[in-house]
Every structure is written in structure tokens, then in C-alpha cells.
Amino acid sequence: xxxxxxxxxxxxxxxxxxxxxxxxxxxxxxxxxxxxxxxxxxxxxxxxxxxxxxxxxxxxxxxxxxxxxxxxxxxxxxxxxxxxxxxxxxxxxxxxxxxxxxxxxxxxxxxxxxxxxxxxxxxxxxxxxxxxxxxxxxxxxxxxxxxxxxxxxxxxxxxxxxxxxxxxxxxxxxxxxxxxxxxxxxxxxxxxxxxxxxxxxxxxxxxxxxxxxxxxxxxxxxxxxxxxxxxxxxxxxxxxxxxxxxxxxxxxxxxxxxxxxxxxxxxxxxxxxxxxxxxxxxxxxxxxxxxxxxxx
Amino acid sequence: xxxxxxxxxxxxxxxxxxxxxxxxxxxxxxxxxxxxxxxxxxxxxxxxxxxxxxxxxxxxxxxxxxxxxxxxxxxxxxxxxxxxxxxxxxxxxxxxxxxxxxxxxxxxxxxxxxxxxxxxxxxxxxxxxxxxxxxxxxxxxxxxxxxxxxxxxxxxxxxxxxxxxxxxxxxxxxxxxxxxxxxxxxxxxxxxxxxxxxxxxxxxxxxxxxxxxxxxxxxxxxxxxxxxxxxxxxxxxxxxxxxxxxxxxxxxxxxxxxxxxxxxxxxxxxxxxxxxxxxxxxxxxxxxxxxxxxxxxxxxxxxxxxxxxxxxxxxxxxxxxxxxxxxxxxxxxxxxxxxxxxxxxxxxxxxxxxxxxxxxxxxxxxxxxxxxxxxxxxxxxxxxxxxxxxxxxxxxxxxxxxxxxxxxxxxxxxxxxxxxxxxxxxxxxxxxxxxxxxxxxxxxxxxxxxxxxxxxxxxxxxxxxxxxxxxxxxxxxxxxxxxxxxxxxxxxxxxxxxxxxx
Numbered sequence: 179x180x181x182x183x184x185x186x187x188x189x190x191x192x193x194x195x196x197x198x199x200x201x202x203x204x205x206x207x208x209x210x211x212x213x214x215x216x217x218x219x220x221x222x223x224x225x226x227x228x229x230x231x232x233x234x235x236x237x238x239x240x241x242x243x244x245x246x247x248x249x250x251x252x253x254x255x256x257x258x259x260x261x262x263x264x265x266x267x268x269x270x271x272x273x274x275x276x277x278x279x280x281x282x283x284x285x286x287x288x289x290x291x292x293x294x295x296x297x298x299x300x301x302x303x304x305x306x307x308x309x310x311x312x313x314x315x316x317x318x319x320x321x322x323x324x325x326x327x328x329x330x331x332x333x334x335x336x337x338x339x340x341x342x343x344x345x346x347x348x349x350x351x352x353x354x355x356x357x358x359x360x361x362x363x364x365x366x367x368x369x370x371x372x373x374x375x376x377x378x379x380x381x382x383x384x385x386x387x388x389x390x391x392x393x394x395x396x397x398x399x400x401x402x403x404x405x406x407x408x409x410x411x412x413x414x415x416x417x418x419x420x421x422x423x424x425x426x427x428x429x430x431x432x433x434x435x436x437x438x439x440x441x442x443x444x445x446x447x448x449x450x451x452x453x454x455x456x457x458x459x460x461x462x463x464x465x466x467x468x469x470x471x472x473x474x
Numbered sequence: 475x476x477x478x479x480x481x482x483x484x485x486x487x488x489x490x491x492x493x494x495x496x497x498x499x500x501x502x503x504x505x506x507x508x509x510x511x512x513x514x515x516x517x518x519x520x521x522x523x524x525x526x527x528x529x530x531x532x533x534x535x536x537x538x539x540x541x542x543x544x545x546x547x548x549x550x551x552x553x554x555x556x557x558x559x560x561x562x563x564x565x566x567x568x569x570x571x572x573x574x575x576x577x578x579x580x581x582x583x584x585x586x587x588x589x590x591x592x593x594x595x596x597x598x599x600x601x602x603x604x605x606x607x608x609x610x611x612x613x614x615x616x617x618x619x620x621x622x623x624x625x626x627x628x629x630x631x632x633x634x635x636x637x638x639x640x641x642x643x644x645x646x647x648x649x650x651x652x653x654x655x656x657x658x659x660x661x662x663x664x665x666x667x668x669x670x671x672x673x674x675x676x677x678x679x680x681x682x683x684x685x686x687x688x689x690x691x692x693x694x695x696x697x698x699x700x701x702x703x704x705x706x707x708x709x710x711x712x713x714x715x716x717x718x719x720x721x722x723x724x725x726x727x728x729x730x731x732x733x734x735x736x737x738x739x740x741x742x743x744x745x746x747x748x749x750x751x752x753x754x755x756x757x758x759x760x761x762x763x764x765x766x767x768x769x770x771x772x773x774x775x776x777x778x779x780x781x782x783x784x785x786x787x788x789x790x791x792x793x794x795x796x797x798x799x800x801x802x803x804x805x806x807x808x809x810x811x812x813x814x815x816x817x818x819x820x821x822x823x824x825x826x827x828x829x830x831x832x833x834x835x836x837x838x839x840x841x842x843x844x845x846x847x848x849x850x851x852x853x854x855x856x857x858x859x860x861x862x863x864x865x866x867x868x869x870x871x872x873x874x875x876x877x878x879x880x881x882x883x884x885x886x887x888x889x890x891x892x893x894x895x896x897x898x899x900x901x902x903x904x905x906x907x908x909x910x911x912x913x914x915x916x917x918x919x920x921x922x923x924x925x926x927x928x929x930x931x932x933x934x935x936x937x938x939x940x941x942x943x944x945x946x947x948x949x950x951x952x953x954x955x956x957x958x959x960x961x962x963x964x965x966x967x968x969x970x971x972x973x974x975x976x
Contacts, residue, residue: 224622225600225623226623226844227622311774312771313770313771328770333773333949419719419949420719420773420941420942420949421946421949421953423942435938438592439592440938440939441596441621443600
């Protein structure tokens with residue numbers, strides 16, 4: 179058996195050599211930093227020199243930290259909001275784009291909804307802070323025309339949470355829509371042709387053919403969203419302010435604050451490891467429930 | 475330098491310097507020009523700077539340092555991590571490096587992040603990147619000293635003819651950055667000014683108003699700016715005050731004698747901003763907001779937003795650094811020559827303890843324990859406080875920021891834009907006189923800083939842990955979400971529960 183394996187490996191030696199750079203890449207740039215991060219969660223951090231091993235002390239500290247549980251709650255509220263409310267808009271956009279009358283309009287609309295995804299949160303956040311400003315911001319100026327407001331979108335916790343849910347949905351809607359659109363265009367046209375011959379309306383075609391065949395793509399997008407659920411950071415970091423910080427800070431901004439601002443890297447690493455394990459668990463659960471990867 | 479640092483410190487630079495000069499045994503003072511023998515050939519400092527009263531000990535030490543650094547720096551490279559020192563663009567950073575090489579012979583690699591400086595510093599140090607010099611403020615230094623990252627420079631500083639010269643850095647200033655009474659891990663970058671109430675003096679003149687001195691008078695002037703519209707924005711549009719969050723409301727807190735930072739009372743740590751004494755000020759600020767006198771976007775505004783509102787005639791008062799009084803005037807004049815715009819530093823509202831404004835935390839250079847060229851790095855710090863170093867940190871780069879003809883220094887267009895700030899707009903060295911002159915209004919503002927500047931006691935937990943608690947509650951009060959009394963109670967409760975006050 180061993181001899182056979184060795185012989186097989188020798189005969190395909192060049193294939194293994196070709197894989198080596200990829201393996202090296204993952205070992206150096208992914209798994210080694212991951213190991214270092216996990217190791218530092220069991221250490222008392224030192225900037226220079228050897229760190230002291232302190233067992234599970236950092237984890238216990240995290241567990242007993244009230245702010246940690248508050249940011250977990252915020253993460254679930256905001257991340258969950260994005261997951262739930264952000265799931266259907268890209269599908270609707272993709273379906274609408276698919277029905278566009280002219281190619282030019284379709285391309286223009288596609289570019290327009292995709293564009294925000296291309297900008298970093300620094301740009302998008304700065305822009306929306308300005309637009310939502312109670313002093314001369316466009317949104318409040320428009321609301322003033324109908325005698326509403328000014329609304330303090332970013333200095334009232336409820337509004338700020340809603341904004342933190344709404345903006346990423348708006349920003350990334352175009353990206354997910356393109357995934358769905360690509361999936362729609364790969365649907366066999368003969369299915370629509372047969373439906374038309376049977377007298378199906380456009381809505382019936384969409385409901386009976388397009389949507390069911392989009393299910394695998396929906397699973398992929400949902401899975402991707404689950405993977406990002408606990409890792410929300412950019413929009414909160416860019417748009418938070420002291421008034422609403424307690425209500426919108428999420429796990430990763432807390433990791434940043436503890437690790438970078440307060441130099442508590444052991445504590446921050448412990449949270450990161452917990453986020454990693456929880457994400458793995460969540461993904462496994464969703465994988466199981468949705469039957470991801472299995473033929474529909 | 476070995477005496478214990480007092481818990482509070484009100485600085486008078488001039489008195490310190492006078493005392494320092496008296497202490498400096500053998501300090502012969504006279505009118506002296508910087509001679510060509512003291513600087514590398516071709517250096518602008520080889521030309522005489524305007525004559526000033528220069529300490530002879532300093533001159534001798536300067537000459538020695540300039541000679542030594544040339545000798546030590548030959549063929550060596552200094553790796554410097556800098557936040558404020560350098561050019562304004564990556565291209566100018568390169569010119570800055572070349573200028574250092576021209577002046578000292580040292581090859582420099584300047585790492586000059588445009589944002590998130592502390593994060594960059596932490597990441598690099600944790601990754602083992604070896605720097606010879608790192609710029610930081612006092613708060614960060616506290617953390618790095620605690621982490622045993624910085625080199626003990628006590629002996630070198632004490633033995634330095636430049637740095638221990640009281641006319642270069644006043645002795646009492648050293649107490650601001652000493653540890654355990656007699657240990658130093660850093661050398662100052664520049665003299666730190668204070669933040670003060672700054673007003674549109676031209677609007678006051680236009681409306682025939684006197685400079686306000688109390689909270690009530692400040693309020694009346696703001697109402698006049700809004701209702702009498704000296705800016706021509708339309709009646710009721712001009713704002714009275716803009717700040718970036720609660721940075722910096724100290725000029726108003728002064729009216730109740732409240733000091734920034736920690737204050738020790740009966741051996742216990744207290745934060746006056748979180749005491750009942752602050753309630754009237756918070757109520758006054760809330761009144762400004764409710765009446766439309768306070769920038770409605772202040773809670774999310776950056777300092778750049780506040781500055782822009784001030785320079786574009788939208789607001790009558792801001793609270794900001796003394797240096798910016800001069801910069802406001804210079805920038806508006808450059809943008810709009812002949813403008814009536816005139817910013818003037820007013821200090822703060824007077825209270826039972828007079829005027830109290832916040833002085834900036836010391837900004838320093840430190841040498842990490844893993845620095846490859848620690849000795850050369852220290853020599854560079856000595857050089858940084860000589861005239862060629864100060865010219866580089868203030869005026870900038872020869873033939874880019876300024877030109878020299880004979881003994882006349884002149885800013886180029888680029889230099890005027892940079893407003894004589896390449897990291898050291900205000901050097902400590904009292905022997906130095908800026909050959910170009912000061913920015914309009916700056917000298918007056920700096921007098922105020924020197925007279926009323928109070929250095930708050932902050933500590934390593936201040937920025938990351940205390941400030942968010944104060945900010946949240948103070949801003950909520952100003953916005954009218956909670957009462958001032960509730961805000962103070964909430965601050966007290968959280969600060970105490972987190973062990974931040976006694």
C-alpha cells in the first residue's frame with residue numbers, strides 16, 4: 179500500500195511541486211498568523227520580548243465583561259438586520275434588471291446599483307455622515323420640505339442602528355444582484371419558451387421558473403452573509419460617534435478598541451478566536467439546515 | 475530635573491526661560507549671529523539668521539553637535555516613524571529626507587503615515603519593525619514605558635550640553651515627561667500650545683462689540699452674530715459656535731473654575747467634568763444648541779468641518795489651538811487676499827479661578843530598545859533642537875518651502891501654504907527667532923497659551939476609557955436627550971464602576 183502511494187506520488191511529483199507555493203502561501207499568510215492570534219489569546223501581551231502564558235485568563239475576562247455582551251447584542255441586532263432585510267432586495271433588483279426593456283438601460287441600471295460597492299466605507303461613510311447631517315444635510319433638507327425633522331440619524335441610537343442596517347444593504351445590493359443576475363442568465367431559455375407556449379405570464383415565469391432555479395444561488399449568498407455576520411466593522415468604525423457608540427459598537431470594533439486603543443491584545447485575540455469558532459458553528463448549522471452543496 | 479512632578483502645572487514659558495537663563499552658569503548673552511563654521515557648507519543656516527540674544531553655551535554646544543552628527547552619520551541610516559514631522563505629501567517626505575541628509579549627512583528613511591498613526595506604531599512594534607526614532611504623545615509614551623519598549627535616556631540627556639541647557643528646554647518642562655522622579659525615556663519635539671476660544675474679531679469690530687469675557691457675554695455676542703448677520707449669510711443663519719464633539723469645551727468650563735483631566739482632591743482621583751460643578755456649563759451649552767447658536771452637526775463633526783465653518787463665515791466662535799489663530803488668518807488671506815477676516819484668540823470665560831485653558835500634551839521622540847542606531851538617534855535629537863533642526867521643522871526645506879538671499883529668508887508659495895509647520899511650528903529653544911516672522915495673530919495667541927495654559931493630568935486610560943464616557947453624556951446633554959444632572963450622575967456611576975475615579 180505504502181509502496182503504491184509512494185510510487186503514485188513519484189509519478190505525479192511535478193503536480194505536488196506545483197501545489198507547494200499555494201500550500202506555502204496559506205501556511206505563511208493564513209495559518210501561521212491564525213496560530214499566532216490564537217496563541218496570544220492565552221498570553222499576557224507584550225509589545226517587545228517574550229509574552230507570558232496565562233492559560234484561559236483572557237477568555238474568563240471576556241466572559242465576565244459586560245461591554246462584550248453588549249457588543250454581542252449590537253452585532254446580532256445589526257448583523258441580523260442586514261442578514262434578514264438585506265436578503266431579498268438584491269433578488270428583486272436582479273429580477274427587475276432581467277426584465278429591463280433595453281440593454282442600454284439594463285447596463286446603466288446595473289452600473290448604478292453596483293457602483294456603491296466599489297467605494298470604500300471611508301468614502302461612503304463620510305458621504306452619508308454629510309447627507310444625514312441635521313445641519314444642512316440633504317436628507318434632512320428634503321424632510322424639511324414636508325415639515326419633518328430634523329432627524330438625528332446618527333446621534334439617536336434607534337436611528338443609528340437602522341442606518342447601520344440600511345446603508346450596507348444599499349451599498350452591497352448591487353454586488354449580490356450581479357451574482358443573481360449571472361445565475362438568471364444561465365437558466366435554460368427553453369424553459370421560458372415552453373412556459374410561454376403553455377401561456378404563462380411573465381410573472382408566472384418569474385415565480386415558477388426563475389425563483390426556484392435561483393435557490394442554489396440564494397444559499398450561496400446567504401452562506402456568504404452568515405460568514406460576514408460577526409465580522410461587521412468598517413461602517414461602524416467610520417460612522418460611530420460617542421453618543422451612539424454604546425448602541426452600535428459591534429464585536430469587531432470592540433476588538434479594535436481593546437487591541438489597538440488599549441493595547442489589550444490578549445483580550446482582543448480571545449474575542450477574535452471566539453468569533454472564529456462561533457462563525458464556524460453558525461456556518462455548519464446553516465449548511466446543515468439549508469442542505470447547502472447537496473443537489474436540489 | 476529630579477524633583478517630583480507636581481500634580482498640576484500652569485506654565486509660564488517666559489518665566490521658566492528667565493529662570494533657566496539665570497540657572498545656566500556661564501551663560502553669556504549677547505547679540506550673535508549663527509556663523510558659517512557651525513553648519514555644513516551650503517546649509518541655509520550657514521547664512522546668518524536674524525540677530526537675536528543667543529546663549530553662548532548653546533552656540534558652542536550647537537557647533538559641537540553639528541560637527542559630531544556629520545561624523546557619526548556618515549554611511550548610516552536612521553529609521554524614523556513620524557506623525558507630524560515631515561512633508562505634507564509623500565513627495566515632500568522624500569525632499570525632507572534629502573534635506574536631512576544635506577544638513578547632517580545622515581540617510582533617513584521616514585515612515586510618515588497619513589492616518590491611524592497609533593495603530594501603525596503598535597502594529598510595527600508588535601511585528602518587530604526596528605525604528606531608531608518614534609514620535610508619540612505623552613499618553614502613548616506612558617503605555618510604551620509600561621511595556622518596557624523605550625530606551626532610558628536619562629544619562630544621555632543629563633550629559634547633553636544642548637538638551638540640558640535651560641535656554642533650549644526650560645528645566646521645569648522636563649518634569650512633564652519624567653518617570654519615577656528621575657528617569658527620562660524621550661526628548662521633546664516642540665513646545666505645545668493651548669486650545670482657546672477664538673473669535674471673528676472683524677465681526678466684533680463691525681458690530682461695535684467688545685471681546686466677551688464671561689459666559690453671558692459670549693452668549694450675547696453669539697446672538698448678535700446670528701441676528702445682526704455681520705457675515706451677510708441672512709438673518710438667523712450664522713452660527714455662534716462650532717466644535718468637533720466636545721473638543722474642546724474647556725474655555726467654557728473655565729467659567730466655573732473646572733479643570734480638564736484628573737484632579738486629586740483629598741488624595742482621591744476626581745474628574746471635574748463629571749462633577750456637579752459642571753452642570754451650569756452643560757446647561758449653557760444645551761441652551762446654545764436649543765436656540766440654534768451651536769452647530770447642529772457638532773456631534774459628528776471633525777475638526778476640519780469646524781475649521782471650514784469658521785473660515786467660510788458660517789460661525790463666529792471656535793475653540794482650537796493657538797497656532798490655528800495664525801493659520802486661520804494666513805489661510806484666508808492666501809485664499810482671499812484683502813479679506814476682512816480676522817481671527818483672534820480670546821482665551822476662555824473667566825471664572826472663580828481666572829482663566830483655565832487646556833495645554834497640549836507633550837509630544838516627544840523616543841528611541842525603542844531595539845533601535846539599530848540608538849546613539850546616532852540621540853545625536854539627531856540633539857541636532858533637532860539646534861537652529862538647522864528648528865529651521866527644518868518649522869520653515870521646512872530650502873528652495874522648496876523657503877529661499878535665502880543674504881540674510882533674508884522668504885517663504886515660497888508652497889512654504890506659505892505649509893505655514894511654517896513641518897512638525898515644529900513652535901520650538902522650545904528660546905534662542906531662536908523666526909527669520910520670516912510670525913503668522914498674524916499667532917504671537918498674541920501664544921501669549922495667552924503661556925499665561926493660562928494648564929496641562930491636564932490624563933494618564934494611559936484617558937483617551938480610550940474616560941473620554942468615551944464623558945463624551946457620550948456631555949453630548950447627550952447638549953442635544954437635550956438627558957438633563958445635565960442626569961449626565962453627571964451617569965458619568966460618576968460609570969467612571970466609578972470601571973475604577974477610573976475613586
